[in-house]
Amino acid sequence: MGVEVVGEELGSLHGIPLFKTFIEVWPQVEAFQAQPDDLLVSTYPKSGTTWLSEILDIIYQDGSVEKCQRDAIYNRVPFLEYKEPGMPSGVELLEKTPSPRLVTTHLPVQLLPKSFCDKNCKVIYMARNPKDVVVSYYYFYQMAKTHPDPGTLAEFLETFMAGKVAYGSWYEHVQGWWEKKQEKQLLYLFYEDMKKDPWQEVQKILRFLGKEMAEEMVERILHHTSFQEMKKNPSANYNSVPTALMDHSISPFLRKGIIGDWKNHFTVAQNERFNQHYQKHMMGSDLHFQMEA
Template sequence: MDSKLDIFRRELVDVQGIPLFWSIVEEWSQVESFENRPDDLLIATYPKSGTTWISEILDLIYNHGDVEKCKRDAIYKRVPFMELIIPRLTNGVEDLNDMQSPRLVKKHLPVQLLPSSFWKNNCKMVYVARNANDVAVSYYYFYQMAKMHPDPGTWEEFLDKFMTGKVAFGSWYDHVKGWWEKKKDYCKLYLFYEDMKQDPKCEIQKLLKFLDKDLPEETVDKILYHSSFDMMKQNPSANYTTMPKFCMDHSVSPFMRKGVSGDWKNQFTVVQYERFEEDYEKKMKGSTLQFHSEI
């Protein structure tokens, strides 16, 4: 068997009850012992919640809106995915260790699996949450094209896995609630994908304030323009088209698919929606977290 192929479509493996890629679990000691630096900025999200979008915005902020500088490399090199380790292909820990400060560090881990150095050094953290309906749909299409995931099966089968947390990085419900509950204790900004879609300039201003950065109005407008979905979809350094096809097959589904809120209505049947909503109410009961399922 081709050595490139035998690392893909494997079943997930649990770490403390959280399903992760087998290759992350094999190198878990590297992930767990990752040494964060005090001036790191952690970007944390559940998958398919605007991770690449917020990463591009922050790289533009860190480079004062210099668009050419932000095309220096692919987004996954500029903002390494810390826990992603795939034999012969990538090691986020090593990539970050080789980077100069200040670093942007991407993570999908639930809050309880975050390496202890992030809490010890009290670095700033930005979390982005997106409504569960749209995440489930986007994740289903991502599973199809990104071959590190197990086979997603049918939409119905995948939706069941999503609702029970049997997908990579575990339960969406626990993930968004876990990070939400930590936001008061640490230097953390909690943003919502739907707010970013509705008023991106306002959310960029929130980021600037949180980071104690002051940029001229024209630079903010430039960041706004170059981090728009249409511009990023055309930008090879942001749209993941530089990833080899044996890892991500854009002919199955583009990495940047639609980038809208409310697309779940085109996927869910009435029965699926009713079942999903009933389950959602149970799992989110008692939480102060509020989401917009469309804008």
């Protein structure tokens, strides 16, 4: 590809920090025409997006692992607001994708293109506890070259708590989508539940989609989408992305996929500071997160 990607400072889109290349294509994203049978997969970054996308793609392919290897995950399940130099935009990919389409986004609820609501599209949102998100995001900032330099973990923690990372405040994101969960077309899942009882969560997804699947098919999905299987799956692990965009020698895209890895990274003082900040920002919310396995 030969494009040297250097992380630059984030721009701002309606007050949300975002990559400048994404902001440039915003008019096309905002005007995106959803179809009634589109399924939107929405997450804050580093909250199991690829995992959930792979689960949904294999459900859509009726359990065929082979069909899921037809292309890289980011081509099978296009990322709506994506744009990098020399790569097709998410909107361009989606326009070529046959229905029914799976669409991923990290947009906060207030920035979602209007046509998803107009067409009454189903949405699956997955949230993950913020301590693990921030650690995962820190490694991602280092390996995905579009991000500005995160500095030390201590510095990045402050950036994260201030909502100055790409896609803005984690608190506003998870709460904004949670407030929409009353709508019958939104299924709100938790990463930690999916780790602890994937069978139960896949059943929830199947019910939400109005699909039935034989038990052995569900078992196959669970095996194929286990972290170990996905980590070695070239169509899911992002190893095909040019090193100029993602440097896996710094940190693999699929790094650990566990609950509670933050304990290996936070100091006692950082944890206390984070807890106080969390309590303040989640006050009055009925949204609860499991911080450890």
